[in-house]
Amino acid sequence: MKKIVFAISQLKTVKWARRIRGFKLVYTPLLAIVLFTVVMGVIMGTLQLQEKSQQEAALFRELSFAKQRIQLRFANNTEVLQSIGRDYVSTGESSKSKDNIVIEAENLLQSNHEIVQFIWINTEGQRQWKVPPNNLKTDWFYKKENAGAMSQALSKTIELSAATNRPAFSQFVSLEVPSEELVSKEIRNVFWQVVPQLYGSEVKGMVAILYTTQGLLEMIPGELKGQYRFTLMTDGEKLLAISSDKNTPRRAFSNQTSLDIGVLSPNLILRIDTYPPATNLTFRMLIGVVLGLSAFVIWSLWSVLKQMQVRQEAEANLRAETNFRSAMENSTPVGIRAHDMKKAITYVNPAFCEMTGWSAEELIGLKPPFAFWPEGQKGELTEKMDKALTLELNQDGKVGIEGAIIHRNGQVIQTRTFIAPLINEKGFQTGWVTSLIDISEPKKIREELAASQERFVTVLEGLDAAVSVVSDQTGELLFTNRFYRERFGNTAKGHFELAGGDIHQHQIDAANQESESEEIQLLDEATGTLKWYEVRRRFVPWVDGHLAQLLIATDITIRIEADDLARQQEERMQFTSRLTTMGEMASSLAHELNQPLAAISNYCMGVVKRLQGQLDPVLQKDILPALQKASDQAHRAGTIIQRIKGFVKRSEPQRKSCDISEIIHDAVGLVEIEAHRHRLSISTELAQNLPQVDLDPVLILQVLVNLLKNSLDSLREVYPLSSRWTAPPVQISADLDTSTFPAMLRIQVTDNGGGIPESVIERIFEPFFSTKNDGMGMGLNICRSVIESHQGRLMAKNRMDAEHTKISGCTFTILLPLESPGSLG
Known part of the structure; x- marks a missing residue:
């Protein structure tokens, strides 16, 4: 019984031993890994704290160095300005001394990039000269939107410096400069420093220089700015300048200090921030060792070393292939995205994210119409995509879609999209893959070429000269402008008329030489008038390689x-x-x-x-x-x-009160002899009780005689000598014209001759104009001058026949005032 109990106890002991051994085999490596991880975590934490302390110390040291660098530069600049001012005051304002001072000022600006303007101010506070006089940066200081703030800040600084006799600084001035300007960042924030020039205890002038806050950061060495980001701020934390736009990590170290650049200076704070540190190989190696040991223990624990090796090899191959494909997708400028069968986006590459400005997380899951499509084209692009996907299902091929996408910043990018089916390893289609090519630049070039062509055609269309091009082989009209089409239509007939006939082969010998101008007269079919043209022609190579005749005709x-x-x-x-x-x-x-x-x-x-x-x-x-x-x-x-x-x-006419009836009878009597000689007659029709008129009877008699003779000459031209017995007499009448106020004396001489052509009736009173071969062109002009000297009017009007179809004579009308101008007062 004791043996059985002992055996059972031994069995239990063995079982417990096996269990303990199994526990040791299983959990001892795990405990070792945990202990190793904890120890390595404590070591790495300690190293991290030590590294942080060292970085903070280095950060403070570099900040102090940058501060001293800036303060020393301001002190040196102040000394140089005082030296320049003393030299200028001591040598006087001669041109030679001024040239030397200007050279010194230019050297100061070239060696100190933070200074963009140097101004000399005389004792009256006036700006005498400045360096540089004009450039891309300084132009913005005096533009309308910035000039007021700049002048006000400078004036206050001058007053402060004059009151204290010490160098003074202005408050910061924020300029309005468009962000697209090249100098926008450099001159965004500026401030003035005014240094008085004392001669004894008297101020002999002032030197004013303009600092840019961005230029102050140029004082800091480049190696420091490569390691840290420096920022200039006011005490109100207003950003004035920054050394880099690259963001710092959330856990970056930072420190700041106040810059005392002068006694009378604004509050200026210099801040320093660390960039992400370089890769810590030691830390990564320790992590790798921990992970490697842990993996080795686990693999050893579960006896899967061989299987793990095979798996690692397969994973390595898969990783290499995946990395290769990722590298290909990430390096290509072509945007790639994948869709499932419901057209939802399942994958995008970095190039596509860069095109749209959206992250991959935001894009995945979107369905058409997409947010990156232009608002006005979403319907059209959705229809194109649906049509392309339908074609892909029916036809196994690629379809290109020309469209556009809009970047998140509003920039529109013209694209061409190609669509292909996405087939899985089992041969089934799981979706589509699309690739986008940016065609904005080629399309822009095509549009610019089209715009250039349009401008060229617009210029030719706007010329006040006929431009035409005709093929030397076929005689076909290749090009015309608006002036040519208006004058000669859309045929080559006008071209050949201007060129003097067809194009001959011997003319092509002068293909590269412009011919001398020729003056050609052609009939304008539209107006029926003859036009003169100055014609120049030459042969030019046309777009198809053949010669063509270019002709330019100026009216x-x-x-x-x-x-x-x-x-x-x-x-x-x-x-x-x-x-x-x-x-x-x-x-x-x-x-x-x-x-x-x-x-x-x-x-x-x-x-x-x-x-x-x-x-x-x-x-x-x-x-x-x-x-x-x-x-x-x-x-x-x-x-x-x-x-x-x-x-x-x-x-002046010698006026006297006259009876117009007597003057008319005298005129008829003088002309009647000539009328009878030519078998013509004159009839008189005078109104009753015509009033006496103040006029020069001799001059009026001359006018009436001249008008009667002209009427007789008109009848002689119409009626030949054999038929003049049928000619109606020339009529001379006198009455009162009551259609005007006051009423005027009206004398009319009417004939039934050929009248006056409408083309010359407006010119018959011009001097030296005559329709007679032997006429001097002075008769009617003198008559009008005589009537106008009496403050009257002389007019001519053709008479029409009963059917109003042709001219049947002419009537000359004289209107004379009843009272002389002297009696109207």
């Missing part, structure tokens, strides 16, 4: 007409010279003829007095009236000569 009709008008003016000037000579001769003749005419009149009157009472009454009745008329006509001739002389001298 020079106006120039030709101007040349003709100039020649006419020259002829008129010569005629005017002759007319002036004629006026001088008329004045001389008037002087010479006055005495003979006066003698004739006196002799006639003397004969009349002697014959009175001595002749037979019958003879007295015939002779004495004739002598009396001869004397009157001699007197009238003398009066006419005096009027001509007065007209040549441009004297």
Whole structure:
């Protein structure tokens, strides 16, 4: 019994031993791994704390160094400014000394990038000169939106420096500079320093320099800025400048200090932040050792070393292939995304994320219409995608879709998308894969070429010259502009007319030489008038490689007409010279003829007095009236000569109260002899009780005689001598025109001749214009001048026949005031 109990106890002991051994085999490595991990964690934590302490110490040391660097630079700049000011004050404001000072100032600006402006201010506070005078940065200081703040800050700084006789600084000025400008970041925040120049105890001027806060960071060595990010802020934590836009990690170390750059300076804080540290190989090696030992113990524990090796090899191959594919997808500029059968996005590569500005987490799961499609094109792009996917199901091929995506910042990118089915390892389609190519630049180039072509065509269309191109082989019209089409239509006929015929082979020898201009006259079919063109032509290679004739025709009709008008003016000037000579001769003749005419009149009157009472009454009745008329006509001739002389001298009409009926009868009597000689007649129609009018009877008589003669000449041209007995008489009438206020005396001379052509009726009163071959062109002009000297008007109007189809004569109308201007006051 004891043996059995002992055996059972031994069995239990063995079982417990096996259990303990199994526990040791299983859990001892696990406990060792846990203990090893805890120890390594404590060691790494200690190292981490020690490294953090060292980084904080190094951070404070580098911050102190940067602060001293900036303070030392400000102190050196102040000394240099005082030295420049002393040199300028001591040498005087001569041009030579100023040039030397300007060179020193330019050297200061070149060696100190934080200074962008150097200004010398005289004792009256006026800015005398500045360096540099003008560049890309300084232009923004004086623009309308910045000039006020800059001037106000400088004025306050000058007042503070003048009051304390010490260098002073202004507050920070934030400039309005568009972010797209190259210098936007450099000159965004600036401030002034004014250094007074003391000569004894008297201020002889001031030097003002403009600092940029971004330039202050240039004082810090580049190796420090590569390791740390430096930031300049005001005491209100307003950001003034930053050395890098790269973000720092959340657990980055930072420190800050106040910059005392001068006694009268604004509060300026310099902050330093650490960048992510370089990879800690020791730390990673320790982790690798821990993980390796743990894996080895676990693999040893479960006796799967061989299987794990096979698995590792398979994983390595898979990882290599995956890394290769990832590298290919990540390095390609083509955006790739995958869709499931419901068109939801299941994968995107970094290039696609960069195109859209969306992260992979935000994109995965989206369905069309996508948020990265332009708002106005979502419907169109959805339809294109549905159509492309349908084609992919029906046809095993790739379909390219041209469209656009919009970046998160608003930039539109033109793309071409290719779609292919996504097949799994079992041969079943699980979705689609799409690749996007950015075609913005090629499309932009095509659009620019199209815009350039459009601008070129617009220029040609806007030319006031006909431009045409004709093929030398077929004679086909290849190009025309608007001017050509308006003048010659859409055929090559106008081109050949301007070119003087067809294109001949011998003309192509001068293909690269422009021909001399030729003046060609053609009939404008649209207006029915002749046009003059200055034509230039040459042969040019066309887009298909063949030669074509380019022709440019400029309408020079106006120039030709101007040349003709100039020649006419020259002829008129010569005629005017002759007319002036004629006026001088008329004045001389008037002087010479006055005495003979006066003698004739006196002799006639003397004969009349002697014959009175001595002749037979019958003879007295015939002779004495004739002598009396001869004397009157001699007197009238003398009066006419005096009027001509007065007209040549441009004297005023000699007005007197006259009966217009008598003047009209006298004019008819003078012209009636010539009318009878040509078998024509004159009829008179005078209104009753016409009032007396103040006018010059001789000048008015001359006008009426001239108008009557013109009417008779018009009838002579229409009616030949054999049929003039049927010609209606020339009518002269006088009445009152009550359609005007006040009423005026109206005299009308009407004929039934050929009238005046409409093309010249507006010019008949111009000097030297005449429709007669032997006319001087002065008669009607003198008549209008005489009537206008009486404050009246002379007009001409054609008369139409009963059917109003053709001209049947002309009416000249004279309107004279009933009262002279002197009697109207």
